[in-house]
Amino acid sequence: MKAHIALIFLLAVIPCVRAQQIDLIANSDGRKTISLDGQWRTIIDPYETGYYDYRYQPSANGYFQDAKPKSKSDLIEYDFDTSESLKVPGDWNTQAERLLFYEGTIWYKKSFDYQRKENTRLFVYFGAANYIADVYLNGEKIGRHEGGFTPFNFEITKLVRDTGNFLIVKVDNQRRRDAVPTLITDWWNYGGLTRQVKLIETPATFVQDYFIQLQKGSRERISGWVKLNGNKLNQKVRVGFPEARISKSFTTDANGLVQITFDADLTLWSSDSPKLYDVLIEAETDQVQDEIGFRTIETRGTEILL
Template sequence: MRKGLLILLALLFIAAQAKAQSDPLIVNVEGRRTISLDGRWKAIVDPYGIGEEQKYFRDAHQRTASDLIEYNFDTADWLDVPGDWNSQRERLFLYEGAVWYRRLFDYQRSAGKRLFVYFGAANYIADVYLNGERIGRHEGGFTPFNFEITDRVRDGSNSLIVRVDNRRLREGVPTLVTDWWNYGGLTRSVALVEVPETFIQDYFIQLQKGTRDRIAGWVKLNGKRLVQRVTIRIPELNLSQAVNTDANGYAAFSFQAKLDLWTPENPKLYDVQLVAETDSVTDQIGFRSIEVRGTDILLNGRPVFLRGICLHEEAPFRSGRAFSREEARTLLGWAKELGCNFVRLAHYPHNEQMVREADRMGLLVWAEVPVYWGIQWESRETLANALNQLTEEITRDKNRAAIAIWSVANETPQSEARLRFLRSLIERARELDPTRLVSAAMLPRRPAEDIYVIDDPLGQYVDVLGCNEYVGWYDGLPEKADRVQWQIAYQKPLIISEFGAGAVYGLHGDRLTRWTEEYQEEVYRHQIGMLRRIPLLRGVSPWILMDFRSPRRPLVGIQDFYNRKGVISNRGEKKRAFYVLREFYRELQERSGANVR
């Protein structure tokens, strides 16, 4: 009897934990009917974590002079959403902890409508309450989540309260130590999403793997009327394909299409409509194939060399986390000016506007989850967290033509546990999206002073090898690159996913004086010479487009909490290395070869 009771309690606990997590993600929120909750939210800083004990989520008010309530959202300061708290208030610049946000909104319920509250992201743990009732929790600072509030929203005024805690966790993803700023808060847009009782929750529409003239995918309904007829239309092509969903609301489809394929030179997007009996949604989707053949990366069947650059989600010109379409256009515009056809979005999923603008502007994307450095490889909870973040990223972005590579890790130390962990992520990526390539940024082995070897066991399982190296900065002086020889254990295409050097814009000296533009320029010149000699090289993404904030970079007068490896300063000023790299990319573009040998 006692054993049975314990089992029942355990099952109830698991069920409660599952209920606390976010509901299945709604894709293409910008194609739905939404009510923006962006703007100024009231915010209470909670450094000692007393808000739950004091029940901040109840949004209580003093009703008599005798009432004792030790918080008041009405008189609290504001924080802008989307936005991080670090850059909005000077006293929160280095703050890591909890902040409670409140947003009041009015709503009138409609018959036959369901309502969700959608968050673009919240760093790192978000606990969400509506009208004093907890509706769920989400962990992970860079992926979207939503909760249904149909039965909890009130006609008239409602109080939405979110506790956001950005404290770094040993078991977290990422873990305790990173090399980027831990911007806390509701860093991306928040919206109410109104949908029919049965709606199109998710869909996948891309070229069928191995083809360039056949569209394939699936659609998933959510609601009570799961058996419906759904029509996929591409009006520009006069195409229409109807399918019937099964008892689970799912239907797969496949049909021929004569397409103008998406390329960086011609980033063609089509308006694609999905029309069910109870709902419809329109998306802009490009179609292109990306695959590996031997040691080549093929875009639409033709070898492509990836002329890239890394970038963080750091706002240009101002301090803070980037989140807007305008900021995405600025950052990606600089990449295009540099001559890029490719960007590596490090080291976490960037905001959806970044990926959609890459779609529109013609930039292939390496998208990454923050499995970074020393993750707890043996922890089942950490693996579940990483799998969930990867799932949310792929769910959101799988219909974007720009996405070419899903990356599962960056600079992770080798071990058997790590290999098992990352293989699980690779398997999940391929299960969710078999049409794209999988990679990881690995580290080379150095058996001798001038020998670099790529033989990480993870290389067996990825489609494309990624490798970070800093010859000339962390390893010797710039001229060392002239002597380095590369040995690669796998016959697969290779991307040098990082190289670079730090420089302060406007600081000049001789070519061997650290932190000067001349030193950074010298590193790039010698690196380019070395790149030409690397066998199997099919892409590069130097580190990094723009200077970005990092707590690991305290050198006063030089770094001032910025990583200075950008070829552009955080104020938008181009360093000498920018022009060296642009010249190299122009040469590659003119040659239009599959490699630089």
């Protein structure tokens, strides 16, 4: 469970971040998860022959199909099952000397079984992949993410099966003029699945995201919002601080969103006393627990006041 420090000055910054990651499941560590970390089979593909055909168009028979030859005449010239492995999470540069300076595409494959459950949704979550990740499950593309330092997830509820699932990720860290880093850079351009990969289980309607902080200009008033995802979006939501004996109820709108405000007499976080509160966000169909610290920060002329 991650500890978050709720700072007032973030009020203007957070909406921009949320807009870019509207489908991201918040507080993944506070969910029911299944780790996919460990050894993944890999194929190095500097010419991207596993993605493009001879006309340099995306191929329907790329490596993401994990195809097996049915006869000796089948032109399938790759095999994840006999290929080398790389550890996830981890960059590829430091796991093999020949990959130290490699920039390009490497394909990753992880096989897993999963017992499907009624009224349960399933997401695959990536902590980070540098830089562009194309993600496939059982031969079907489920999404693409660009950006080497941000988490992302895709829903796989309808694609996952009880046995024999294969998750394949095409990771490309080639530098571009419009990317980070650009062509000329002053830091090492790592490549790979550099942070954890896991499956996240949620109820059919779940607490997708939330933001809880001190209201700007106040030391005693909490403000924020809670967002649900699913088919039962209009329901009661309770926000609780058990230690402070605070429990407030709200009702989400037709879009599953509710703005929250209430008074709270809390001990503020400081470097000398980094106080964190257990915070419970509970809907009718789901609940999430987090640890949050509350403090203020403001500017006055040329001074920054903590």
